[in-house]
Amino acid sequence: MADQPTQRGRVRPAPEHFLNEADITAVKEGRRDFLRNAFISASAALAGTGAARAAEGDPNILTLPPWTTSLGQPVAARPYGLPSQYEKGLQRRESPGLTRLPQVSVSFAPLQGLFGIITPSGLHFERHHQGWSDIDPSKHRLMVHGTDDGFVKQPKVYTVDDILRLPPVSRMHFIECGANTGMEWGNVAVPTVQYSHGMLSCSEFTGVPLRLILEDCGVDWKKAKYILAEGADGSSMTRTIPIELVQSDEVLVAYGQNGEMLRPENGYPLRLIVPGVQGVSWVKWLRRIEVGDKPWATKDEAIHYIDLLPDGQHRQYTSTQECKSVITTPSGGQILLDKGFYNISGLAWSGRGKIKRVDVSTDGGINWRPARIEGPTLSKCLTRFNIDWVWDGKPAILQSRAMDETGYVQPGYGQLRAARGTKSIYHNNAIQSWKVVESGDVSNVQVL
Amino acid sequence: MSRFSKTLITLAVLASAGSALAEGKYTGVGRGALPAEIHAWDIDVRPDFKGLRPGSGSVAQGEETWEAKCTSCHGSFGESNEVHTPLIGGTTKDDIKTGHVLSLVKGDAPQRTAIMKVATVSTLFDYINRSMPLTAPKSLSNNEVYGLLAYLLNQAEIVPADFVLTDKNIAEAQARMPNRNGMRTDHGMWPGAPATKGGIGNGGKPDTKNTACMSNCKTEVKVASLLPVYAETAHGNLAEQNRSVGPVRGKDTSGKAPVAPAAPSDNAAATKLATDSGCMACHGVANKIVGPGYNEVAAKYKGLADAEAKLAAKVKAGGQGVWGAIPMPPQNQLKDGDIRSLVKWILSGAKAQ
Numbered sequence: 001m002a003d004q005p006t007q008r009g010r011v012r013p014a015p016e017h018f019l020n021e022a023d024i025t026a027v028k029e030g031r032r033d034f035l036r037n038a039f040i041s042a043s044a045a046l047a048g049t050g051a052a053r054a055a056e057g058d059p060n061i062l063t064l065p066p067w068t069t070s071l072g073q074p075v076a077a078r079p080y081g082l083p084s085q086y087e088k089g090l091q092r093r094e095s096p097g098l099t100r101l102p103q104v105s106v107s108f109a110p111l112q113g114l115f116g117i118i119t120p121s122g123l124h125f126e127r128h129h130q131g132w133s134d135i136d137p138s139k140h141r142l143m144v145h146g147t148d149d150g151f152v153k154q155p156k157v158y159t160v161d162d163i164l165r166l167p168p169v170s171r172m173h174f175i176e177c178g179a180n181t182g183m184e185w186g187n188v189a190v191p192t193v194q195y196s197h198g199m200l201s202c203s204e205f206t207g208v209p210l211r212l213i214l215e216d217c218g219v220d221w222k223k224a225k226y227i228l229a230e231g232a233d234g235s236s237m238t239r240t241i242p243i244e245l246v247q248s249d250e251v252l253v254a255y256g257q258n259g260e261m262l263r264p265e266n267g268y269p270l271r272l273i274v275p276g277v278q279g280v281s282w283v284k285w286l287r288r289i290e291v292g293d294k295p296w297a298t299k300d301e302a303i304h305y306i307d308l309l310p311d312g313q314h315r316q317y318t319s320t321q322e323c324k325s326v327i328t329t330p331s332g333g334q335i336l337l338d339k340g341f342y343n344i345s346g347l348a349w350s351g352r353g354k355i356k357r358v359d360v361s362t363d364g365g366i367n368w369r370p371a372r373i374e375g376p377t378l379s380k381c382l383t384r385f386n387i388d389w390v391w392d393g394k395p396a397i398l399q400s401r402a403m404d405e406t407g408y409v410q411p412g413y414g415q416l417r418a419a420r421g422t423k424s425i426y427h428n429n430a431i432q433s434w435k436v437v438e439s440g441d442v443s444n445v446q447v448l
Numbered sequence: 449m450s451r452f453s454k455t456l457i458t459l460a461v462l463a464s465a466g467s468a469l470a471e472g473k474y475t476g477v478g479r480g481a482l483p484a485e486i487h488a489w490d491i492d493v494r495p496d497f498k499g500l501r502p503g504s505g506s507v508a509q510g511e512e513t514w515e516a517k518c519t520s521c522h523g524s525f526g527e528s529n530e531v532h533t534p535l536i537g538g539t540t541k542d543d544i545k546t547g548h549v550l551s552l553v554k555g556d557a558p559q560r561t562a563i564m565k566v567a568t569v570s571t572l573f574d575y576i577n578r579s580m581p582l583t584a585p586k587s588l589s590n591n592e593v594y595g596l597l598a599y600l601l602n603q604a605e606i607v608p609a610d611f612v613l614t615d616k617n618i619a620e621a622q623a624r625m626p627n628r629n630g631m632r633t634d635h636g637m638w639p640g641a642p643a644t645k646g647g648i649g650n651g652g653k654p655d656t657k658n659t660a661c662m663s664n665c666k667t668e669v670k671v672a673s674l675l676p677v678y679a680e681t682a683h684g685n686l687a688e689q690n691r692s693v694g695p696v697r698g699k700d701t702s703g704k705a706p707v708a709p710a711a712p713s714d715n716a717a718a719t720k721l722a723t724d725s726g727c728m729a730c731h732g733v734a735n736k737i738v739g740p741g742y743n744e745v746a747a748k749y750k751g752l753a754d755a756e757a758k759l760a761a762k763v764k765a766g767g768q769g770v771w772g773a774i775p776m777p778p779q780n781q782l783k784d785g786d787i788r789s790l791v792k793w794i795l796s797g798a799k800a801q
Contacts, residue, residue: 112690225641364671
């Protein structure tokens with residue numbers, strides 16, 4: 001026991017708060033026993049001496065804390081509940097220098113600290129093209145019409161009251177920005193999974209299949225080939241969506257997210273849900289659906305969200321988010337507290353259907369083991385996987401590799417670059433690698 | 449039945465069928481859109497210029513609007529890199545002939561301007577019309593959009609300086625776009641009908657083919673890229689972006705040596721004492737909970753000569769009736785010194801720090 005004090009419990013503050021100068025030197029030199037030393041000095045600070053503490057027991061057990069010896073807070077003290085004050089580190093954040101205006105920007109979800117598959121609505125990633133507004137739902141309208149007469153028999157206007165009267169479905173789906181992991185096409189650029197993969201979230205959405213609304217307007221399915229979806233924000237962002245996805249009943253006009261209304265940042269009061277397709281097509285603040293027979297080549301499918309190839313050509317109308325996975329813990333920017341047992345945990349998803357299998361490697365991809373699937377496996381939804389790992393204190397490279405129900409296997413960086421070069425920006429679904437060194441530091445690396 | 453009444457019945461049946469059709473299955477939900485409403489919102493323009501409203505604007509008119517409304521973000525010539533990626537630059541007269549931007553092939557441009565990428569003038573018209581200027585979208589007139597577009601196309605040497613862009617000649621301008629042949633759709637990432645069935649793409653065929661090898665998949669691990677040192681600290685202190693419990697901690701990337709926490713002030717110590725002793729369960733600092741708020745207590749004792757001693761005695765012995773029917777239990781467990789600290793703190797305004 002004496003040489004493994006850090007396994008005694010999870011009751012101490014983070015060791016980085018207790019580093020003295022010698023410890024800092026040790027960190028810089030890459031020695032991992034600095035953590036042990038840090039713990040001993042922390043223990044000494046808390047309990048007088050380490051020996052006294054060992055003899056008497058944990059003061060957190062022996063001296064009852066105030067929450068055990070007092071009356072707690074009343075009900076409804078916080079009418080809309082908030083996370084614990086100790087969870088403040090997990091927030092959505094911007095990546096400095098990525099964008100130039102905060103209204104035309106991105107915030108990333110803190111994947112490094114999330115469990116399961118559902119993203120808390122307040123931590124859902126954001127991407128706005130011209131800022132967000134909190135729209136008065138009594139003044140919001142959804143218009144459905146055709147490019148010409150004949151695509152729909154009766155163009156219609158729906159209020160939010162109208163949409164909430166229609167029969168809904170509730171489904172869990174992931175949403176991933178097409179540019180997620182875009183900074184990493186050429187080389188490692190960001191330190192943590194929040195910034196490398198955090199334009200990814202997953203919610204239960206409640207809404208009306210768009211098919212029902214189009215049928216309510218008397219759509220001519222034979223003539224209709226595409227729809228255009230448009231938002232009510234300043235950008236009035238538009239995207240072309242294939243009619244086949246609407247006919248499959250997958251595309252929803254949603255108002256609910258995780259049991260409550262959509263958050264304003266996520267499109268309150270109405271947003272389009274386009275499962276498996278990149279987030280830009282999930283038009284927020286949805287105000288208009290046009291039914292037509294040709295794609296529109298809108299700004300976000302003709303200037304942005306086009307994928308540059310090595311031959312100088314751009315791929316246009318790339319929409320599907322292909323099968324991808326990432327280990328969220330341990331991940332870049334984290335420190336393992338000691339040798340011994342760890343649960344490696346991560347997320348896998350595919351825009352083409354269900355996740356079939358996830359394999360994990362701890363040696364940089366030489367050998368792989370199948371991971372456990374932790375919760376439900378749903379189509380076009382995040383799937384949480386985990387696997388046992390006993391860290392022996394030696395360098396390791398952690399990777400996950402997902403396979404979807406079509407049999408497609410997530411590619412490595414070498415394979416992806418051979419197909420698309422390094423300047424595509426969008427649709428980087430390469431295998432992510434996290435390097436663990438002897439000090440316990442985990443960092444972002446790329447393995448070919 | 450007379451022939452006349454038969455006709456009436458037929459008409460009535462037709463009318464009811466018609467109304468059922470108009471209202472669809474969901475009776476009473478939604479209403480017909482009026483032509484003026486559709487006209488107000490349906491402003492999109494397709495690459496075949498379906499949706500484009502007639503109008504015109506000259507390069508000179510566009511320049512005037514540009515100087516007034518666009519230069520602050522995009523620079524005088526659409527070249528500015530200050531607020532946005534440049535709009536204009538990186539294309540040549542030769543690109544206008546071929547429809548391929550050569551610098552995209554060579555990869556020698558410092559960044560991709562909008563004009564290097566976009567293949568369709570319709571896209572530019574639609575976007576300027578619906579989204580620009582950034583702070584006042586949809587404030588431009590139809591002719592102003594034509595003029596601005598003429599000015600931009602002239603900056604890219606696609607149209608001459610005396611050009612007047614109209615709905616009649618906009619397709620000719622599109623036929624001169626330097627990257628008009630720069631798009632391809634033969635990929636597997638379109639989720640609708642493939643090109644062979646009148647849609648887009650190859651029907652979902654991926655461009656990589658990894659296999660799920662399980663053991664001895666390679667002989668060496670090639671680390672191609674590491675996190676640059678500057679990037680580790682560019683995203684703030686990672687220690688503060690991770691949970692403070694669990695199997696891992698965030699790395700301290702603040703670049704600062706950790707400092708010992710400052711000695712707590714008397715107020716902070718008293719706040720902690722009040723919290724730890726359970727006082728705060730019944731008393732708010734500035735509000736009544738079960739018992740009175742500390743602000744009310746301080747107000748009541750204000751100016752009394754022996755306020756501290758009196759309040760200390762009350763705390764120790766408890767009481768009932770002064771503030772209402774619910775009694776305050778005696779606080780015998782508190783040390784006299786702690787009671788003195790608490791009382792002093794309450795009477796001084798119960799500040800947190």
